[in-house]
Amino acid sequence: MLQVIGIDAAYGHARVLHDVSLELEEGEMLFIVGRNGAGKTTLLRTIMGLLRPLKGSIKFDGGDIAGLSPEELYHRGFRYVAQDKKVFGSLTVRENIEIAAYSSGEPLSRAVDKVLEIYPKMRDFLNLKAGQLSGGQRQILLIGQALVGTPRLLLIDEPTQGLAAVVINEIAKILKRLKGQLSAIIVEQNLPLVTKLADKVVVLKEGKVIATLREASEICNTDLLEKSL
């Protein structure tokens, strides 16, 4: 479904990714792990079209998508949930969903239902300014927004970072529910979560892929993962 083939990416003169390749099959959940500064976020941003690769190609359903804008990729089914948990804080939760519904062409009521399906408690906050939500609720709202329309590939950057254990469980439940229904690339440092959900793990170090773990026995071995980091 998605093939990243030998891409390099940089911010100005600072080259962050070096010859990175990975492959994702339909319905697969791939986790990217690595230390801070390994290039995980840069990789997701490059796939989402927020950064143009210096070399290499990115293929989706066989067609080259490197250099396409995030707007074009959204309409091909790409959904990106950034690390910063930035919702549209001046708008209500319902309006946040409305913007996603407007863009995808999905009726608002159906879009709201999709968000409530993954997190029924959000009903109480629909008319609240999204800026007033907690970090965990914001994260769930962003994941919910990503499910509006017809998503095919979710790109989620550190969904559990900085969240309380109870919220992490909630997000883990949501991701578990999505597993198999959608393809996803998730950047995550929470190794127990990775071992529970991953079909494949790519370990990044200093902008390079140093390991790709495919076998359940490799993925479930947290010692191995920790050593890879």
Added chain:
Amino acid sequence: MIYAIMYGLTVGAILYLISVGFSLTFGTMRVINFAHTLTYTIGAYLLVASLRQVGIPFLWGGVVGVGVAALVGYCIERFVIRRLYGESLDYTFIATFAVFLIGVDIIKWIWGVYPKPISDPIGRAAEFFGFVFPVYRILVIVLAILVFFGLEFFIRKTMVGKIIVAALDNKEGVRCLGIGVEKYFTIAFVLGSALAALGGVLYAPITAVHPYMGSHILLLCFAVVLTGGLGNLRGTFLASFFLGMLISITGRFWPAGSEIVAFIAMALVLLLRPIEA
């Protein structure tokens, strides 16, 4: 004192009309548009030209001024600013300042450098509790308040407005939801230019129209927008009237310092405002 307050409200109304577009464009595009008050000047000059050279009524002269200034705003956005999105603020600063200087020189070339006063189009006064106020000034204040509510409706209730607000919060987030922000930036920019021109049209009968009127008001715009909060439209409204009153009341007791206080107020707000994490 009552008259100083009335004058302050008028100045506040004009400052609001000009500053709100400035705030909107900085908030959405992160562009400091020095050419913003060029559209204010163009609006005022086209009104004068319509009245004196074409001989059409004030209302239609105002429509011409606002319409042409909006078109000029569109051209500035389309051909200058759009090329500078994402670049350092210095580039937009220099480019828009160049557009401003070129625009002012064209105005001087067409209409000369001498001020062009025009008279109050209504020419009547209303009396309240023994105080006499020009009806035109009351109308200017009412119009600014109507624009505020109209803009609030546009921003809060229409999808275009909501997308502009969303882009103010998180431009990249809007793009990642498949929405090309450029179209909405253009709408915000043209709207801002039209409102600045409306300010110029309405202020023309109160002050003399001259080629440098834009550079003078630009600094006050900065003070308003920084006091009200960049991209904060309600804050811009409150700051406009607050600074308008401050300028007017100070002018009554200390004419030389009337505008200085606006910048002192701005500096105090910047120093005391809590820094958002």
